[in-house]
Amino acid sequence: MSVQTTLRAAATGLMLTIVAACASSDDQQNLYSEGFTRVRAALTPQTPPASPTTESVLATTTGPLMRVVVENRGVSTFLFPIETNGAYVTWGASDRRSLTLKRGMLTGSRGLGEDLMSSGADASLALITARRSGSAQRIQRYLTPDNRSYEIVAACNIAPDGTQGVGAGVIRMTEVCQAPEHRFTNTYLVDGAGRILDARQWVSPQNDYLRLTLVRG
Amino acid sequence: MFRNRILARVSDAIASGAIATVAGLALPATAQAQSLETFGTNMYGNAGTLIEMPTAEVAPDAQLSTSISHFAGQTRTTLTFQVTPRLSASFRYSAVPSQVLAFGQRAPGNPAGYSGSTYYDRSFDISYQLLTENAWRPALSIGLRDFLGTGLYEGEYIVATKAFAQDRLRVTAGLGWGRLGSLDPIGSTGTRPNAILGTGGVPNYDRWFRGDVAVFGGVSYAVTDKLTFKAEYSSDAYTDETRVEADGRVFDRKSPWNFGVDYRVSDSLSFGAYYMYGSEIGANIRIAVNPRRQGVPGGAETAPVPVSVRPVASAADLGWTTEPSRTASAVQSTRESLDREGIALEAMKIEPRRATVHIRNRRFDIEAQSVGRTARILTRTLPASVETFVITQTIEGVPASSVVLNRRDLEQLENAPAGDILARAQFTDGYAESRGVQPLPDAYPRFSWSFGPYVRTSFFDPDEPLRADANVRLRGDYRPAPGWLASASITNRLFGNLRRTPRPARVVPVNPPPVVRTDSAFYNRTKEPRIETLTLAKFGRLGPDLYGRLTVGYLERMYAGVSGEVLWKPTDSPFALGVEANYVAKRDYDQLFGLRDYEVATGHVSAYYDFGNGFHGQLDVGRYLAGDWGATVSLDREFANGWRVGAYATKTDISSAAFGEGSFDKGIRITIPISWGLGTPDRRTGEFNVSSLTRDGGARLNVDHRLYEEIRETHRSDMVSSWGKFWR
Numbered sequence: 001m002s003v004q005t006t007l008r009a010a011a012t013g014l015m016l017t018i019v020a021a022c023a024s025s026d027d028q029q030n031l032y033s034e035g036f037t038r039v040r041a042a043l044t045p046q047t048p049p050a051s052p053t054t055e056s057v058l059a060t061t062t063g064p065l066m067r068v069v070v071e072n073r074g075v076s077t078f079l080f081p082i083e084t085n086g087a088y089v090t091w092g093a094s095d096r097r098s099l100t101l102k103r104g105m106l107t108g109s110r111g112l113g114e115d116l117m118s119s120g121a122d123a124s125l126a127l128i129t130a131r132r133s134g135s136a137q138r139i140q141r142y143l144t145p146d147n148r149s150y151e152i153v154a155a156c157n158i159a160p161d162g163t164q165g166v167g168a169g170v171i172r173m174t175e176v177c178q179a180p181e182h183r184f185t186n187t188y189l190v191d192g193a194g195r196i197l198d199a200r201q202w203v204s205p206q207n208d209y210l211r212l213t214l215v216r217g
Numbered sequence: 218m219f220r221n222r223i224l225a226r227v228s229d230a231i232a233s234g235a236i237a238t239v240a241g242l243a244l245p246a247t248a249q250a251q252s253l254e255t256f257g258t259n260m261y262g263n264a265g266t267l268i269e270m271p272t273a274e275v276a277p278d279a280q281l282s283t284s285i286s287h288f289a290g291q292t293r294t295t296l297t298f299q300v301t302p303r304l305s306a307s308f309r310y311s312a313v314p315s316q317v318l319a320f321g322q323r324a325p326g327n328p329a330g331y332s333g334s335t336y337y338d339r340s341f342d343i344s345y346q347l348l349t350e351n352a353w354r355p356a357l358s359i360g361l362r363d364f365l366g367t368g369l370y371e372g373e374y375i376v377a378t379k380a381f382a383q384d385r386l387r388v389t390a391g392l393g394w395g396r397l398g399s400l401d402p403i404g405s406t407g408t409r410p411n412a413i414l415g416t417g418g419v420p421n422y423d424r425w426f427r428g429d430v431a432v433f434g435g436v437s438y439a440v441t442d443k444l445t446f447k448a449e450y451s452s453d454a455y456t457d458e459t460r461v462e463a464d465g466r467v468f469d470r471k472s473p474w475n476f477g478v479d480y481r482v483s484d485s486l487s488f489g490a491y492y493m494y495g496s497e498i499g500a501n502i503r504i505a506v507n508p509r510r511q512g513v514p515g516g517a518e519t520a521p522v523p524v525s526v527r528p529v530a531s532a533a534d535l536g537w538t539t540e541p542s543r544t545a546s547a548v549q550s551t552r553e554s555l556d557r558e559g560i561a562l563e564a565m566k567i568e569p570r571r572a573t574v575h576i577r578n579r580r581f582d583i584e585a586q587s588v589g590r591t592a593r594i595l596t597r598t599l600p601a602s603v604e605t606f607v608i609t610q611t612i613e614g615v616p617a618s619s620v621v622l623n624r625r626d627l628e629q630l631e632n633a634p635a636g637d638i639l640a641r642a643q644f645t646d647g648y649a650e651s652r653g654v655q656p657l658p659d660a661y662p663r664f665s666w667s668f669g670p671y672v673r674t675s676f677f678d679p680d681e682p683l684r685a686d687a688n689v690r691l692r693g694d695y696r697p698a699p700g701w702l703a704s705a706s707i708t709n710r711l712f713g714n715l716r717r718t719p720r721p722a723r724v725v726p727v728n729p730p731p732v733v734r735t736d737s738a739f740y741n742r743t744k745e746p747r748i749e750t751l752t753l754a755k756f757g758r759l760g761p762d763l764y765g766r767l768t769v770g771y772l773e774r775m776y777a778g779v780s781g782e783v784l785w786k787p788t789d790s791p792f793a794l795g796v797e798a799n800y801v802a803k804r805d806y807d808q809l810f811g812l813r814d815y816e817v818a819t820g821h822v823s824a825y826y827d828f829g830n831g832f833h834g835q836l837d838v839g840r841y842l843a844g845d846w847g848a849t850v851s852l853d854r855e856f857a858n859g860w861r862v863g864a865y866a867t868k869t870d871i872s873s874a875a876f877g878e879g880s881f882d883k884g885i886r887i888t889i890p891i892s893w894g895l896g897t898p899d900r901r902t903g904e905f906n907v908s909s910l911t912r913d914g915g916a917r918l919n920v921d922h923r924l925y926e927e928i929r930e931t932h933r934s935d936m937v938s939s940w941g942k943f944w945r
Contacts (some may be wrong), residue, residue, distance in 0.1 A: 082523065083522075083523035083524070083525060084526070085523065085524055085526050085628065085631055085632070086526070088631070088632050090523040092520065095519070096519035096520050097519065097520055098520035098523070100523075100632065102632070107632060108632060110519075110520030110521060110945065111517070111518065111519045111520040112517075113513045113514070113515070113516070113517040113896065114513070114514040114515055115514075115515045115945065117515070117634075117635065117941065117944060117945065118632050118633060118634060118944070119632075141634055141635075142514060142515065143514055143515035143516075143941045143942065143945065144509065144514055145508070145509060145510060145511055145512035145513065145514050145858060145893075146508055146509045146512070146856040146857045146858040146860070147515075147583060147857040147858050147938075147939040147941055147942055148857055148938075148939075148941060149634065149635055149636070149940075149941035206514075
């Protein structure tokens with residue numbers, strides 16, 4: 001167990017002792033039980049729960065379905081559309097996390113930690129769905145740990161990357177973006193109708209890349 | 218699915234937060250580039266990459282670090298806060314062998330008669346970076362060490378630091394006075410007086426930059442990002458510590474040269490080891506936390522429900538207004554949806570084009586988030602013709618500020634920057650908006666209770682680093698109707714050492730004021746259950762922008778009586794004005810129903826001002842518990858995530874001789890939001906205070922639910938700073 005982990009566990013317990021109390025459920029959660037859970041979580045090795053297979057989810061659900069993979073954590077989950085606002089569709093997971101996509105491109109997340117609050121990427125989206133090359137500005141908005149809003153503004157170059165065999169009538173588009181402190185490359189599979197079927201997008205500095213695959217349209 | 222990673226970050230944050238605060242002391246809206254930033258601290262806990270000598274370096278803005286260092290029998294625990302990008306302040310609690318005092322003339326009173334083998338000393342430092350570094354010149358800083366009171370470590374300096382070799386090499390040279398001018402002075406600037414001002418605790422301004430001046434300097438070289446080597450020439454002769462007397466000397470100082478190495482484990486944790494003065498080994502451990510940089514950005518809580526967009530043309534349909542059951546079901550579904558978000562619906566009024574809700578936010582420490590989630594829920598539960606949402610936040614059943622939103626704006630701006638909806642939102646006084654809004658039938662009466670252990674602490678008093686009592690508390694709150702609150706809390710001490718009577722003061726007050734707080738230990742003695750508080754309070758609106766509170770009963774551990782308050786605070790004003798008047802009697806030490814023979818009228822006029830750059834000031838002028846008249850000035854740096862770091866000082870018409878040790882009351886305080894530690898919303902906070910010795914002058918009554926702190930977060934001036942949470 002690392003020094004940091006030990007410190008964390010000890011300090012968590014200490015802080016909770018100072019402020020904890022059990023209470024009627026009205027205005028307070030029971031910080032004690034929460035504290036113990038967290039200390040235990042910090043002290044025990046964690047194995048990610050097994051993800052359900054795509055086949056089993058397809059078999060047990062109906063309607064549109066998207067699979068999302070958080071690459072740097074090696075976890076995945078399935079999302080279902082829960083609301084539509086104009087061109088934006090919000091997809092929700094069963095654990096109350098959600099992603100918002102505009103015509104297949106990720107523009108927002110909620111519940112990931114360091115969420116993408118919103119995006120200004122219409123110029124990129126237009127080029128990508130038209131399967132054309134060009135350059136565009138991409139703005140991604142976040143909150144800091146002290147709840148201030150800030151933007152990452154990137155200059156992006158969009159082009160088809162020429163990969164063959166990704167599917168009939170489907171081509172792969174890349175969006176190479178350079179921001180003052182970040183550099184990332186998004187890739188999209190776009191069909192002849194301009195629909196994004198699969199996207200690998202950089203969501204935020206800590207969450208890094210998400211892979212979004214439309215399993216059932 | 219994302220829990221593990223989040224938890225790791227969360228506990229990081231807690232770890233550093235709690236430790237930094239418990240062990241010792243830690244806004245500009247935009248990140249400012251800082252000059253010669255360092256995570257390192259020296260043996261005095263000040264930001265810098267040398268060992269004992271100061272540098273012109275600064276810690277990252279808002280850094281709150283605790284440094285514990287030890288050498289030659291002395292231990293220094295220092296809390297340092299980077300107040301602004303250039304200004305830094307430190308509080309230090311040191312344990313030194315008491316021989317030092319026997320020789321020095323520094324402590325007030327009669328330190329030679331001090332009997333313990335260890336002497337605990339408290340000291341404050343301040344430094345300011347006058348010039349930032351550029352290609353042609355070094356950074357230049359000026360600073361004062363231990364500038365209040367006894368001045369065990371007293372010294373002043375002007376120092377320059379320049380970085381070379383891609384910032385790996387930093388070279389420092391400076392001029393020092395006081396302790397820092399004690400070895401081989403090159404000259405002198407006047408005579409340095411020896412006497413202490415007042416009874417300690419007063420800035421020794423007559424000594425600053427006076428007397429002998431000496432040169433010091435050093436270099437540090439970062440071999441890797443983790444490993445830094447350093448060497449310095451110290452101008453501190455350690456005159457008192459090295460004098461040979463009957464007790465022996467504290468240490469044998471053979472050389473002015475110090476050498477050492479620092480190892481940085483992470484931004485939050487680092488260690489240093491040093492070979493000092495040719496004879497001693499020194500060590501230093503640092504734990505740092507940064508309210509701006511650490512924590513889960515945006516929080517790890519679950520997603521809000523999305524906005525539901527109305528079908529085109531449905532807004533014209535008013536058919537529902539003729540069906541009472543439609544209204545009733547809208548109220549019901551609103552309440553259930555809000556309840557899932559930890560928001561209680563206290564009152565609701567639905568009109569054809571407009572709906573008003575009164576919400577009590579139980580979960581979110583950031584009010585903008587609570588209002589944002591309420592607004593989205595209303596888009597899902599209200600009939601399509603309702604175009605205007607009035608969301609009024611209530612405090613103790615009393616309407617505070619209201620946010621008025623157009624439904625169409627919510628529909629159109631859900632995926633836009635938060636500033637866009639802020640520009641469209643109106644903030645109004647809930648007083649006007651609440652007319653004709655009836656509470657829901659089951660919102661009142663309400664009862665809640667809690668039971669659990671709690672700890673009362675006293676940090677860094679002059680006798681012991683930490684005193685604490687473990688207690689249990691049973692608390693009940695009954696709210697029969699909006700604005701009414703009956704509270705009782707019963708405590709029982711389990712174990713601890715707070716009951717110990719402090720040793721006689723080092724300075725005996727002359728003609729002291731009535732004993733109003735110095736007998737606090739007597740209230741910690743009983744092992745029987747105690748009535749901590751037993752009160753009845755009424756909160757209300759006295760008019761536009763006016764709030765009122767009246768509390769009667771056993772107000773706090775030591776006083777009972779009546780307390781009334783009126784506060785004027787417009788929702789968009791950074792300025793507020795309050796008046797509080799109390800008539801109280803002192804309670805018996807057993808904290809049951811009896812009273813002692815001391816009654817006093819006490820109260821204040823308070824002005825509050827939010828400077829808008831993250832700093833908040835308060836001025837209280839009035840009569841204190843001992844009947845003394847005076848004023849308290851407070852200044853806090855407040856972060857939009859709820860962190861606060863501040864200081865206060867009270868001066869009354871009691872002379873420093875009558876006040877006793879410390880001359881006047883002062884302290885530092887830190888508030889840490891629990892949400893910052895957990896990474897999910899929570900309204901509770903942890904508070905830590907380090908104040909001067911408890912004395913009777915400048916003492917204030919403690920009353921629960923003082924109005925300003927209760928209502929300010931619902932006002933525009935506070936909500937704007939964390940408005941980005943509206944869509945979170």
